[in-house]
Amino acid sequence: MTIQSWDALIARIGTGHTALVPFWGEQTGTTSVCYSWSVHNMSAHKLGDIAATPVLPAGVTNYIPSTIQLISTSADASILVGWFIKLGSLNLATNAYTDSAAMPTMTELGVSRAIPSHPITVINTILGGTAGTIHIHYNDQDGNADTSSADSLTNAAVAKSADWLYIQNKVDSGIIDITDAGNAGGSSPTGIVDFYGCIPFAIVPHVGLATPVVLNLLGANPSIHHLPAAATIGFIYFNSSAKAISGNVFFIGDSA
Amino acid sequence: MIIDSLDGIIKSAQEKGMMHRLWCPLNDQGATAATSTCGYQTWGRYLPSFTIPSMGAGISGAWMTRFSSVIGNSGVVCGLEYSLGTLTVSTNAFAAGVSMPTKTMRLNGITSSVVTATQRAFLVATAALTAATPTITITYTNQAGTLNRTATLVLPSNPVKNTAFDIIPHLQSGDTGIRAVTGISTSAGSAGSLVVYGLLVVGTTNAMLINSVSVDPILTTMPLWLMETNETLTIYQAATNYQTVWCAFSAVAEY
Numbered sequence: 001m002t003i004q005s006w007d008a009l010i011a012r013i014g015t016g017h018t019a020l021v022p023f024w025g026e027q028t029g030t031t032s033v034c035y036s037w038s039v040h041n042m043s044a045h046k047l048g049d050i051a052a053t054p055v056l057p058a059g060v061t062n063y064i065p066s067t068i069q070l071i072s073t074s075a076d077a078s079i080l081v082g083w084f085i086k087l088g089s090l091n092l093a094t095n096a097y098t099d100s101a102a103m104p105t106m107t108e109l110g111v112s113r114a115i116p117s118h119p120i121t122v123i124n125t126i127l128g129g130t131a132g133t134i135h136i137h138y139n140d141q142d143g144n145a146d147t148s149s150a151d152s153l154t155n156a157a158v159a160k161s162a163d164w165l166y167i168q169n170k171v172d173s174g175i176i177d178i179t180d181a182g183n184a185g186g187s188s189p190t191g192i193v194d195f196y197g198c199i200p201f202a203i204v205p206h207v208g209l210a211t212p213v214v215l216n217l218l219g220a221n222p223s224i225h226h227l228p229a230a231a232t233i234g235f236i237y238f239n240s241s242a243k244a245i246s247g248n249v250f251f252i253g254d255s256a
Numbered sequence: 257m258i259i260d261s262l263d264g265i266i267k268s269a270q271e272k273g274m275m276h277r278l279w280c281p282l283n284d285q286g287a288t289a290a291t292s293t294c295g296y297q298t299w300g301r302y303l304p305s306f307t308i309p310s311m312g313a314g315i316s317g318a319w320m321t322r323f324s325s326v327i328g329n330s331g332v333v334c335g336l337e338y339s340l341g342t343l344t345v346s347t348n349a350f351a352a353g354v355s356m357p358t359k360t361m362r363l364n365g366i367t368s369s370v371v372t373a374t375q376r377a378f379l380v381a382t383a384a385l386t387a388a389t390p391t392i393t394i395t396y397t398n399q400a401g402t403l404n405r406t407a408t409l410v411l412p413s414n415p416v417k418n419t420a421f422d423i424i425p426h427l428q429s430g431d432t433g434i435r436a437v438t439g440i441s442t443s444a445g446s447a448g449s450l451v452v453y454g455l456l457v458v459g460t461t462n463a464m465l466i467n468s469v470s471v472d473p474i475l476t477t478m479p480l481w482l483m484e485t486n487e488t489l490t491i492y493q494a495a496t497n498y499q500t501v502w503c504a505f506s507a508v509a510e511y
Binding site: 003004005006007008009038039040041042078080082106107108109110111113115116117118141164168169171172173174197198199200201202203204218219221222223224225226236238254 | 262263265266267269270271272273274275276277278279280281282284303304305306307309310311312313314315318321322324325326327328497498499500502503504505506507508509511
């Protein structure tokens, strides 16, 4: 990693080691709060994995996101922006869990380890019947196996609705993998629930329809990331309204 | 390498990797409203705390470079938290905790080691109290090292778990912080526990209305306190609500 200064970053731009990934997304209806427990009191939804890093070209070892710009038809909401990792899915009708990736292993503060995240629930297909409760089996931030407490899903929660998953009472600040999940107590439940982890870039405000969000990750309050190819950039919107968004993610190609 | 420039941050991020976390602590109990005799402003403590993880050889700590959060309403404070002392209400028994730490501090290019005092200090019900308007007396060492100072708070009856009463307005005249707590006692009560927590603040964010939250990191570009392995970050919110807070933060290694 020869880029060790602001000038070196700019030099990489000068030599064309950049990438721009455009994205757009839409939410056509109002989304739901995923869980009925009243402590889940913030509506949110995930607008899909709407930008992914391209294949690494020769001479580029990873992507350093520098700036994200977006415009949305919704205002007055905060937005969580980050690298989202799909950890698995639960089919409520069959109570079958399909495993996906684990949180990635990266070097942070001089140590190579799986990077923990608080788990996020995203409704994949609308919930039918009486949804009941769900729980997960997971490895916590230290790699210890644990099981979350049951949390009651909201009946008829619609696709893209998103919320945090209940592990806080286990005194866990994050997880590095979900190994299994299950549902119980419902009546003929249907629908699919996805689980994600996130390595966040930031939570940013969107305060006006006419005001674009510009997130500078390398200037003030830097948050410097190293992303591999096919890393999916996602957004959690902290409101429930229908909306469309569009924008770009800019990357600088890191060097060996 | 001392982090004293933007280039230094980039170099550290490249060589050692920054820490990035999504952390969602929860207050599932709410908070009992404060009065003029117990902090004026109502606060709740959010759990779990975040433990600063291990770091590589030669790394002395990490600086918070970005802290952002979203919550239903009110402001949020994130700080390195130290348990200074505990009162078991049923027995009126005090157990000493730690003293505020000695920390590396850099000012005007000079690095020095300083004995810290609380930037914020809370009396927290870590288990719900059964107590009718108890008078709590805290004996402490102040920011200058003066022993046997006292703070007195009169709490509302039966505060719920996670309620955090701001001690600072009730410190003895002239005091601004606490280095250590040497005693806590109550005038009444049969159940519950109270802990004095001291904070060194690393992030403060604001928020607006439910479902209409706008939060931007307002942390300065070079926060004051170096976060060390096994220290804990804890969130406090200035409201009675029971809810969660989504936090995203980044930190860079100093070595």
